[in-house]
Structure formats: C-alpha cells, structure tokens
Amino acid sequence: MQAINQITVFLNAGGPVLALILLLTILLCSLIAERYRFLKFDAQIMCAAAVQAWHIRTDKSSWFALQIRTASIAQTKAALEKNLSLIGLLIALCPMLGLLGTVSGMVSVFDVMAVTGTGNAREMASGISKATLPTMAGMVISLLGLYFRSRFNAMAKHHLAHFEDSLVK
Secondary structure, eight states: OHHHHHHHHHHHHHOHHHHHHHHHHHHHHHHHHHHHHIIIIIHHHHHHHHHHHHHHOSOOSSHHHHHHHHHHHHHHHHHHTTTHHHHHHHHHHHHHHHHHHHHHHHHHHHHHHHHHGGGOHHHHHHHHHHHHHHHHHHHHHHHHHHHHHHHHHHHHHHHHHHHHHHSOO
C-alpha cells in the first residue's frame, strides 16, 4: 500500500505527462515480455517444425521447392521480427514525451513567475519538478528499451541464420 502511495506522489510531482509515460512503459514492458517469451521458447519450436516439414519433402531442388523454401524463410523472419518495430517506436516516443513534460513544466514555472513574481520558490520548484521528472523517466525507459530491442534483434538474427542453415537444398 505504501508503494502505491509513493508512486502516486511521484506521478503527481511529474505532472500529467509522467502518467502518459507510465502507460507507455506498461505497453513497452508487455511487448518486451511477449518478445522474450517467443524468442526464448516458441521460436525454437516454430523453426524446428518448419525444418521438419522441409526435410519431409522429397523434392528440394526444383524451382517450386526453392520458392517454398524462400517463403518459409520469409514467414519465419516475419514471426521473429514481429513487434520489434513497434518496440522501436515506443522507445523513440519515450524521450519525446519527456521533452513534452519539460516544456509543460517550464510553462508552469513561467506561469508562477508571471502571477506571483520570483518570490514564490515553492511554486517554482513544483514546476521544475514537473519539468525534470518526465525527462528523466523518458530517458531511463528508452535506454532500457534500447537494450532489450538490440538483444531481441540479435536473438532473431541468430534464430534466422540457424534456420536458414537447417534448410539445406
């Protein structure tokens, strides 16, 4: 219960843009979890089934067989790279939303300065908090997402190379 209160305080200090970054983070984490599960467990099963289907074929050298092989590689590549571009998009959005939070927080600071003058440090600190917290959160989330995206790209390339090598002509 105390953790929820601390998260609520943090979200309030960062303003509405921080809540949007939180929603984006939840979506990004769910996509990362899905890709991890698929690339770690399901990709091997999928590739093994396609390799087995290829080895059952008696004709492996005709034009039709080579087209089937090419289509199988393309389908496997599409399955391995599914959602990686969406993960990349969400990673790119995180710092942009952080910058939006910076701008909206600084507008809040200038609002306070216009209304009360430069004497109200507490109100100005609230605006500065709304400016810096979304920026920090957006950068941290994007850095973590970049790690996972590059790891998933490497895993997908490894699976695809192994799959292509298994489909001997």
